[in-house]
Amino acid sequence: QVQLVQSGAEVMKPGASVKVSxxxxxxxxxxYFIHWVRQAPGQGLEWMGWINPKSGVTNYAQKFQGxxxxxxxxxxxxxxxxxxxxxxxxxxVYYCAREYGGNSFIWFDPWGQGSLVTVSS
Amino acid sequence: xxxxxxxxSSLSASVGDRVTITCRAxxxxxxxxxxxxxxxxxxxxxxxxxxxxxxxxxPPRFSGSGSGTEFTLTISSxxxxxxxTYYCQQSYSNMYVFGRGTKVEI
Numbered sequence: 001q002v003q004l005v006q007s008g009a010e011v012m013k014p015g016a017s018v019k020v021s022x023x024x025x026x027x028x029x030x031x032y033f034i035h036w037v038r039q040a041p042g043q044g045l046e047w048m049g050w051i052n053p054k055s056g057v058t059n060y061a062q063k064f065q066g067x068x069x070x071x072x073x074x075x076x077x078x079x080x081x082x083x084x085x086x087x088x089x090x091x092x093v094y095y096c097a098r099e100y101g102g103n104s105f106i107w108f109d110p111w112g113q114g115s116l117v118t119v120s121s
Numbered sequence: 122x123x124x125x126x127x128x129x130s131s132l133s134a135s136v137g138d139r140v141t142i143t144c145r146a147x148x149x150x151x152x153x154x155x156x157x158x159x160x161x162x163x164x165x166x167x168x169x170x171x172x173x174x175x176x177x178x179x180p181p182r183f184s185g186s187g188s189g190t191e192f193t194l195t196i197s198s199x200x201x202x203x204x205x206t207y208y209c210q211q212s213y214s215n216m217y218v219f220g221r222g223t224k225v226e227i
Contacts, residue, residue: 035217045157045165045208045219059215062122095164105171106212107155111164 002026004096004112011118017084020115022096029077030054033099035108036070036081038092050099051079086119123147123211127220134225140196142223144209152188153213160205169194199225
């Protein structure tokens, strides 16, 4: 079945960088974009950006430009999201999700299980 | 950027109730609107895409409607497993903004 499996929880110091990975299985990895969405504790969903795993082209939300880097490792069907200059308000669960759709409509399905990133001194 | 506003932010309802959640876009997004359900500690799951098309396997009590700037998600008869948070998301632009969510509580 189509599945996205993410890396484990991380505890980071302020100012550091974190890399979260998302390994895809059950479909042709290069056929679908991967998006990243985060959710701070008790808060809503915040879209961060997407990557085309085939070309490596990315599109980031303005809020994260200059601080986020999404990369694709095609041989191992894995997408990585690195966020730099971490602050306490970056504490959140980070999700990857596959873009799916047809006839110009797009939605996210499935999602990874989420990776908790805690930023604390 | 397109902004998505959901209302209410939370609601209390009973099993069997009809529940309606509203999502408004800051500009027309035609019918490029998705609805997701999220339960505590779990990733979101898509319920509705293209404003009114149900994802495979979603119970028929869930329905979506609307176009342009105003959309609704309706649960015709609330079931115990429907207590969750619901999010709308626009896919008209390539900045896939979500609404702030509606928590459906007992």
